[in-house]
Amino acid sequence: MIEEFLHENTWIKLQAEGDIPCPRTGHSACSFKNECMYIFGGYSDEKALNDMYKYNILSKTWEKIEYQNSISEIPSGRASAQLCAYSEMGKIYLFGGTGMEVNEHSANDLYEFDVNQKTWRIIETGKYSPCERYGHSMTLHNNFLILFGGARIVKQGNKLVSEYLNDLWMLSLLDKNWRKITPGGTIPSPRYRQEIIIHNNGLYLIGGGTTNERFSSIFKYEFSQNSWTQVNLANQNSNNKKDLIFKGRMGHICILDNEEILLYGGVDDVVNTDPLSYSIDKRMWRKIFIRGKHPKPREFFSGCKFHHSIIIFGGRVGQKKVNDLYIWNISCPTPTKKHCTLKLEMLQLFYTQENQGDWVITCKKDSKTISAHSYIIRHRSNRFYEHLKQSNLIFDGCSKLLTHILHFIYSGEVNFAQINPEIITVLIEFSISSEMKYFFRIIILHCLVTSANQDELNILDGILRSLQNKCNESQNPFFKSLLNWMDLRRNIKQNQPSQSTPTSRSQNRRESDINGEIFKSLNSFQQSFDSVFHLNTMLYYSDFNQLKLDTDTSNFCFVYENKQYKVHTAILSARCGYFESYFNVHSLLSQQNEMVIQPFLIHSNTQLLEFFIFYLYNGMEAFTKFKLTTENLINLLDITNYFMIKSPTFNYLIENAIFNEGITLENCLKNMQFAEQFNAIFLRSKILSFMVQNMSKVLKLYEKDLLAMNPHFLVEMIRMQNDQIISYNL
Incomplete structure (x- = not known):
């Protein structure tokens, strides 16, 4: 858990090291495995770029990707393209975009980038494909690439003009064929620089525009019905556009966070910096007030989602291209299966030379x-x-x-x-x-x-x-x-006839069928x-749960008050640094297969020992199965430290459980002192936010106690309160 994720509803300017990309506009970005952001291309001051960079959110470092292809196999320099990641497969897809001369260099090619091999290759997509375009939207859903809208340059008489698009295409990654979808319902008007979001079995279309218009309506495409509908918004009924929360924007960024679509930036009458939230359930827009150091108003930036955060990079501030990096942390991460590190630790055990396999x-x-x-x-x-x-x-x-x-x-x-x-x-x-x-x-x-x-x-x-x-x-x-x-x-x-074969209407109809x-x-x-x-x-977690229940294959046990708790050495070694060293030493000395647990270690509480064992096999489900008091949760940290649980996730889950027990005016200072003592940064951040929101009451109750605490803590409280006041004034 990195510190930036622990400041809720806050903008933070990220510091970066390594191969920092040059300032640029119109680049593309995507998130990969919720660990890093890839950016491709864009415009520098001199040319359209075709370079790629990776920003690692954990190490806060940039890396320039050194392609392992020949130059002819790499996409041409372009801006206003779309990147889309298929993290499980280690692939990133790039479609469309335009060069420095829009009328000469717009593209409709589809490239696949192999993250592991660092190679590009063009995907041969058959006879039918979308026309060249830029400013379109693309996303991945159930092994389909979904493409909507954008713009292209066409000749109209003696002039070159922008033609805006509202076509919907799907490409199956299984057979590599584009298919143009002909939906029913209320079709959105042509546009570019819009955003699309997948939620359940629907695709939401947010904003977009043309040279003369910005669209404030929201459309939803139902996959099962192959139909568009315009969403009837609950608080967008004013005839005066100035009274609307969402006046219509283009060039913004949207992400899905639980049941809300969160939006940042974009252009309506002005270049916006205010973030908005759209409730899918309530069909309502609302403004959001954010603390911290806000990015300057910008156009042609890019960004993507990380957990419950939006990260943005670059763009144009005024007339200047920039290469700064900001993160808007919306909320602290909610524990999920992703927070269980069993997979990673078991894999590390397998590749360890001394894995003590039988x-x-x-x-x-x-x-x-x-x-x-x-x-x-x-x-x-x-x-x-x-x-x-x-x-x-x-x-x-x-x-x-x-x-x-x-x-x-x-x-x-x-x-x-x-x-x-x-x-x-x-x-x-x-x-x-x-x-x-x-x-x-x-x-x-x-x-x-x-x-x-x-x-x-x-x-x-x-x-x-x-x-x-x-x-x-x-x-x-x-x-x-x-x-x-x-x-x-x-x-x-x-x-199918070849592309060179003339086709009649009946042949076209047959091809369509x-x-x-x-x-x-x-x-x-x-x-x-x-x-x-x-x-x-x-299924993986279910198999390890069954392993826990299989006492016949266990090869080690804990003994406490003459009761045996049977376990498997592989699980202990994989998840705890203590046992990794213990079994390496004892395998050389003897075949010792049990350990007597001293009462002080588990605070004379068998429930803590049972919880610890259950967690090793089942991860965060232990926090659902066992109902522990705040005191017992705090005692768990002693077990964490003693057995050297490898992943800091366990501490985070404990802190999250303590917070969920309830932070009140009566216990906030006591819990804060505990958080300071154990360096529980997640819990500390949550309590700090609570205390700032109730500053006057906290000062009244704990004035003398606060003065006795670390002065850095008081400074942070004052800074957070000032940030909040500034955000509301904005």
């Missing part, structure tokens, strides 16, 4: 050995466990294949960065026979998404046909539906991948 598996093809834990393999893939056991720990394949399999078993994730054409066939073959649910689907999804053209899809088709006899289709219905979809794709490809047929089939097949990463993650 199995040493020999790879038949290259005679290399890999150490692993039998009970983890058993609970993640019983079929693979039995196969290894029956073969006396001899694996038929090579060590690269076994590493991929165990990587997935330990982390629940496929190591896409190391997948190459040499390994993909045997990996698909193993995933078909494996009983690891979702493993095969994720591998196939990767192959479909990373296929840049029809030829590569044909190669995958051939691999699957060769393995057809090895798969029991009744046990793997997904494999059957995959082959059916491949058949349909191939038949349609064979029946064929296009509709494959799109319908694709949507049906697409459901096989819906939420596949989320479902796979849930």
Whole structure:
């Protein structure tokens, strides 16, 4: 948890080190894995750029991406393009944009950037594609790229004029074909520099404009009904545009935060700096007042979402291009499954040379050995466990294949960065026979998404046909539906005329029917991948919960008051620095397999020991299962420190639980003193905000106590109150 995320509703100017990008406008940006921001291109003072930079929010450093392509394979310099990240696949997509001469260099090409390989490649999208454009919107939804609107330059008589667009396109990353959507309902008027947001099964269109107009209406596209509707806003009924909260803007940024669409910047009559919030449920706009150091009014900036924050970079302030970086922290992060670090820690354990695995598996093809834990393999893939056991720990394949399999078993994730054409066939073959649910689907999804053209899809088709006899289709219905979809794709490809062949109206109608047929089939097949990463993650945690209940395979126990609490050394070593060192030492001295817990360590409270063990296997669910008092939550920090829990997330979850118990005037100072003592920065920030909001009452109750505290604390309280007053005046 970085400090910037702990100041609620506050602007902070971020300091940055490393290869800082030059000042620019019109660049594109996207968030990747909620860890970093990528920016591409834009205009410098001299030219349209095609460079790419990565800003790491945790280390606060910029890195210039050194492309591993030849110059001809890299996108041309451009601005007003769109970037979109597919974090699970390690891909970033770039579409459209314009060069320095808008009428000469607008683009409609689609590029894919491989984050791990640092390479670009152009995606061959077939016969039909959107026209060249800039200032459009693009987002990713269920393996579809969704594109709306924008502008292009067209010739009108002897003049070049801007043509604004309101077309809606979808590109399936599974078959790499664009499809123009012809929706019903109330169609939004043509526009550019708008924002689109996905929420549930709808796409919201916010703002945008033309040379002469800014749009204040909100439209919603329903995927299931293929129809646009104009949202009836609850507080936008004034005929006088000056009275509206949202007067209509273009060039703004929007993000979804819970049930609200948050908006920053943009241009209506002026260049705006005031942030707005749109409640999806209430259909209402409201103004937001923010503390901190506000960015100067700017145009042509870019930004993206990080957790519950918006980060913006660059743009034009007045007539000057800038390269500053700001973060608007909307609220402190809410604990989710993402805050459980079990996956990362188990993966680190697997790749640790001394991982104390009880199995040493020999790879038949290259005679290399890999150490692993039998009970983890058993609970993640019983079929693979039995196969290894029956073969006396001899694996038929090579060590690269076994590493991929165990990587997935330990982390629940496929190591896409190391997948190459040499390994993909045997990996698909193993995933078909494996009983690891979702493993095969994720591998196939990767192959479909990373296929840049029809030829590569044909190669995958051939691999699957060769393995057809090895798969029991009744046990793997997904494999059957995959082959059916491949058949349909191939038949349609064979029946499509070439672009050079003249087509009649009847042929165009037939192509349209064929296009509709494959799109319908694709949507049906697409459901096989819906939420596949989320479902796979849930299964991963469920498997480790079952491991906790499996006392037969436990190989260590805690003893307290003559009662045994059985656990697994792999979990303890992965999650606690204390046990990582303990087992390394004791494995050399003896086969000691128990530890007596002293009463002082758990404050003579067995519930704390049970909570600690449950957390190691189940993460934040422990805070739901166990109802601990504030005192016991504070005592948990002693356990954290003693056993050296590796991730600071545990402390954060404890602090969040203490805050949720309730901060009142009566307990705020006591809890603040505790936060200061344990350096509980999240809890400290929350209590500080509470005390500032109730400043007069706090001073009345605790004047002498506050004067006795660290003077830096008082200075921070006064600064926060001044920031709040300034924000409200703004």
